[in-house]
Amino acid sequence: MPDDAPRARRHDPQRRDRIIDACLDVVVAHGVAGTSHRKVAAAAGVPLGSMTYHFAGMDELLREAFTRFATAASDQFERRLGAARDAAEAKAAVVALITGDVLTTRRDLVLTSELYTLAAREPAFRDLTNRWMARSRAALERHFDPVTARMLDALIEGLTLHRALDTEPHDAATAAEAVERITRPAG
The missing domain is CATH 1.10.10.60 (Homeodomain-like)
Structure with a gap:
């Protein structure tokens, strides 16, 4: 040639x-x-x-990469909650998300933390985290009212981060009790 x-x-x-x-x-x-x-x-x-x-640039690449990550996480969330047939199974699904499904690897923890930090620093990336949260809440709203779904979503985030970062082991019974308290009818 x-x-x-x-x-x-x-x-x-x-x-x-x-x-x-x-x-x-x-x-x-x-x-x-x-x-x-x-x-x-x-x-x-x-x-x-x-x-x-x-x-076109690093922002586009990061947006595509974090979108892929958030979509995979949301898919897992929706599968877990989609399998629940009633309120009791939905509560058990939430506990499973907290204790074993979300942030189970160092990779997931680092990527989640990096995305949150990026979204906190760069408002243009907040649409990614907002879409992720909206999908989580929509999956929860199949079984719970919107206010309860929002509280459960925050609980999942918080307890999952605590489980991932704490040096002490976390008891699944504590997560189950928290879910039960949030979903308990008022009165």
Whole structure:
């Protein structure tokens, strides 16, 4: 092949997805502040030029990556609550989310914390966290009124973070009691 002949482009339909997945891995390893096009390209095994071909900038890449993460978390949340057939099963599903489904890995904890921090610093990313919370509340509202769903969503977030960060083990009975208190009829 002559030196001046154009090179054939390598067909790589999964490249964009690999870049998004690699971005999440880089965020886990280096935080949002330490994430760069160069690090993501290296982690994805793609040429640096692929970054600007697929994404207008780092904000777009981070938005795509965190959207993928939040969507997967919301899907899991909806599956757990969608399987509940009555109020008792819905309460048990909430306890399962708190004690074993959400933030069960260091990766999930770091990604969640990085997304929350990014949304706190950059209002443009709050739409991601707001959509995530809206999906969580909608799943809860299949079984609970909107006010109770909002309280349960906050409880899940809070107790899950405590479980993930506390040095002392957490008792599932405490989570069950908290859910029971929030869902108890007034009066």
